Amino acid sequence: MSAAEIGVIGLGTMGAMLALNIADNGFAVAVHNRTAARIPEFMEKAGDLARRITGHAELEDFVKGLASPRNIILMVPAGDAVDAQIEQLRPLLDVDDMVIDAGNANFHDSERRAKASEEAGVPFLGIGVSGGAEGARFGPSIMGGGTPEAWDRVAHILKAISAKYEGQPCATYMGTGGAGHFVKTVHNGIEYADMQLIAEAYGVMRDGMGMDAAACGAVFDRWNKGLLQSYLIEISGKVSAATDPETGNPMLDMILDRAGQKGTGRWTVIESQMLGAPVPVIEAAVVARNMSAQRDLRLAGAKAFGPTGGAMADGTLSLDDLEQALIAGKVLCYAQGFELLIKARAEYDWDLPMAEIAKVWREGCIIRSAMLNDMASALTDAPEQNLALAPYFADVLRKNVAGLRKVAVVAMGAGQPVPALAAALNYFDTLTSARTTANMLQAQRDYFGAHSFERTDKDGSHHGPWLDQHLQG
Numbered sequence: 001m002s003a004a005e006i007g008v009i010g011l012g013t014m015g016a017m018l019a020l021n022i023a024d025n026g027f028a029v030a031v032h033n034r035t036a037a038r039i040p041e042f043m044e045k046a047g048d049l050a051r052r053i054t055g056h057a058e059l060e061d062f063v064k065g066l067a068s069p070r071n072i073i074l075m076v077p078a079g080d081a082v083d084a085q086i087e088q089l090r091p092l093l094d095v096d097d098m099v100i101d102a103g104n105a106n107f108h109d110s111e112r113r114a115k116a117s118e119e120a121g122v123p124f125l126g127i128g129v130s131g132g133a134e135g136a137r138f139g140p141s142i143m144g145g146g147t148p149e150a151w152d153r154v155a156h157i158l159k160a161i162s163a164k165y166e167g168q169p170c171a172t173y174m175g176t177g178g179a180g181h182f183v184k185t186v187h188n189g190i191e192y193a194d195m196q197l198i199a200e201a202y203g204v205m206r207d208g209m210g211m212d213a214a215a216c217g218a219v220f221d222r223w224n225k226g227l228l229q230s231y232l233i234e235i236s237g238k239v240s241a242a243t244d245p246e247t248g249n250p251m252l253d254m255i256l257d258r259a260g261q262k263g264t265g266r267w268t269v270i271e272s273q274m275l276g277a278p279v280p281v282i283e284a285a286v287v288a289r290n291m292s293a294q295r296d297l298r299l300a301g302a303k304a305f306g307p308t309g310g311a312m313a314d315g316t317l318s319l320d321d322l323e324q325a326l327i328a329g330k331v332l333c334y335a336q337g338f339e340l341l342i343k344a345r346a347e348y349d350w351d352l353p354m355a356e357i358a359k360v361w362r363e364g365c366i367i368r369s370a371m372l373n374d375m376a377s378a379l380t381d382a383p384e385q386n387l388a389l390a391p392y393f394a395d396v397l398r399k400n401v402a403g404l405r406k407v408a409v410v411a412m413g414a415g416q417p418v419p420a421l422a423a424a425l426n427y428f429d430t431l432t433s434a435r436t437t438a439n440m441l442q443a444q445r446d447y448f449g450a451h452s453f454e455r456t457d458k459d460g461s462h463h464g465p466w467l468d469q470h471l472q473g
């Protein structure tokens with residue numbers, strides 16, 4: 001076999017599928033894995049595609065097996081593993097060989113690696129890849145960050161292997177340095193929020209309405225035919241309908257309520273705080289995962305106070321109310337995610353293509369949904385407008401916020417936790433407040449720290465009458 005056009009290091013869940021996808025699209029690919037024993041297993045599973053794949057147990061042989069200039073995708077855990085792998089690789093590479101980090105990197109790491117590469121005069125690309133194992137195998141959504149030249153060098157391969165929306169590849173260049181990984185991080189933050197909103201709707205059906213898992217699944221299936229049509233609603237229907245082969249019980253009922261997380265949701269929240277771009281629904285989703293993990297504390301709380309998540313009286317809430325709540329919550333959490341991107345665009349001097357971001361998420365990724373096409377249209381018309389205020393989505397909110405309000409109020413009244421739905425409602429109510437209570441905060445700040453405030457009736461910086469009074473002995 002002639003030299004491979006591209007290499008993949010890391011044959012875990014994502015890397016193995018990505019390598020098969022690359023081969024399936026007609027490119028010769030070389031693969032390497034830290035644990036060499038996984039390579040023959042992978043080659044065997046590759047079946048017919050193995051004719052375009054070469055496996056190398058030794059890193060040196062892997063590098064030699066690639067056509068120059070080399071392009072090498074890393075699909076290993078984010079953080080130290082990426083740095084360690086780059087350190088091992090670099091002495092084996094020529095100056096124009098390119099490393100492509102395709103994992104879920106923290107964008108600060110990608111910025112650092114891009115800067116170090118620039119200083120060393122070597123190319124580097126950071127790409128966010130979404131879609132899980134199935135996406136990696138049959139077409140993920142890809143968000144690129146680095147120099148335009150680095151992107152252009154492999155864009156034909158990335159576009160070929162990516163998902164397609166009406167024939168358009170879901171692989172887009174986002175900007176320099178860590179831009180691709182920043183966009184992927186926000187994607188994951190929205191993913192956390194969307195998942196939490198759905199989980200809360202499931203909780204209302206299960207605990208408030210007394211529905212079993214199969215009945216919840218049927219509702220998700222029905223919602224998937226309407227405005228909520230999305231991959232996450234689709235799989236929520238599927239997991240709700242599944243049966244545990246060991247016990248015969250609904251699979252959902254056998255899964256412990258302790259959520260895992262690898263950190264991308266948390267990074268979204270941290271970046272939002274740094275940029276002053278509120279993402280309260282995403283924040284609520286991260287907090288909910290953290291609270292879920294504190295199971296012992298929750299059990300102690302339930303013992304001390306008695307269980308609170310109570311049933312709702314028949315007819316208090318309808319499934320239509322719940323669908324409305326999810327529609328409104330979803331619009332509001334996406335609006336927050338895009339606001340964060342708008343702020344990052346200015347702060348990091350990235351020319352983030354706002355409408356293209358919505359477009360690249362329409363297929364292949366975990367948050368793909370029908371609404372993203374309308375978001376792409378809204379962002380094409382006004383790239384820096386809060387999506388909640390875009391005419392189409394403002395209309396969606398006018399029609400659905402009543403359901404969100406009803407569900408949040410009834411659920412909280414019954415002691416059912418709905419942190420993401422409540423955060424969405426509070427965001428909406430604050431976003432639409434011409435007058436908030438921050439005048440009280442300003443008065444307090446001025447009282448204790450002489451921080452000054454703006455007045456409603458004239459320009460400038462002012463103090464209240466209290467300063468002299470309370471500082472006098």
Ligand SMILES: NC(=O)C1=CN([C@@H]2O[C@H](COP(=O)(O)OP(=O)(O)OC[C@H]3O[C@@H](n4cnc5c(N)ncnc54)[C@H](OP(=O)(O)O)[C@@H]3O)[C@@H](O)[C@H]2O)C=CC1
Nearest residue numbers: 010011012013014015034035075076077078081103104132
């Ligand atoms: N799973 C998913 O749905 C998605 C994951 N991602 C991201 O993709 C990346 C890979 O994830 P995933 O495939 O799920 O992970 P897996 O755990 O399935 O695979 C990890 C791979 O990295 C290798 N590896 C681990 N540590 C090192 C190291 N220190 N040096 C070299 N190689 C190492 C492993 O090799 P070995 O066999 O020797 O252990 C294995 O091949 C992560 O950044 C993840 O966040 C992105 C999108 C979706």
Ligand SMILES: O=C(CO)[C@H](O)[C@H](O)COP(=O)(O)O
Nearest residue numbers: 130131260261262263264366
């Ligand atoms: O990036 C992804 C999807 O887009 C991964 O599936 C990610 O690992 C999920 O995050 P977490 O493990 O924190 O739930």
